[in-house]
Amino acid sequence: MKRLMWIAVNLLTGLFVTINSVAGYAISGIGEGSSPNIMILGLAAAWMIGFALQLKKQLRAIGLISTFIPVAFILYVYIKVSMM
Numbered sequence: 001m002k003r004l005m006w007i008a009v010n011l012l013t014g015l016f017v018t019i020n021s022v023a024g025y026a027i028s029g030i031g032e033g034s035s036p037n038i039m040i041l042g043l044a045a046a047w048m049i050g051f052a053l054q055l056k057k058q059l060r061a062i063g064l065i066s067t068f069i070p071v072a073f074i075l076y077v078y079i080k081v082s083m084m
Helices: 003-025 038-052 057-082
Strands: none
Touching: 003 038, 003 057, 038 057
């Protein structure tokens, strides 16, 4: 059960970060004279690094924290925008 929960959390957070990163990259160049911002894809890269760290027993806690940093950032942006 514990392993199934670990897989589910990683799957859901991975999909959330990847979809939001790709969508953010796609819409970041919509403005007049602007180009897409590749730095947005760094959120997906940070999630992948955290996931890779979770695969080693000694680094699992650090990996779990670093996979939730992009998730927390995206949720923070959504909450901040919804309050405007």
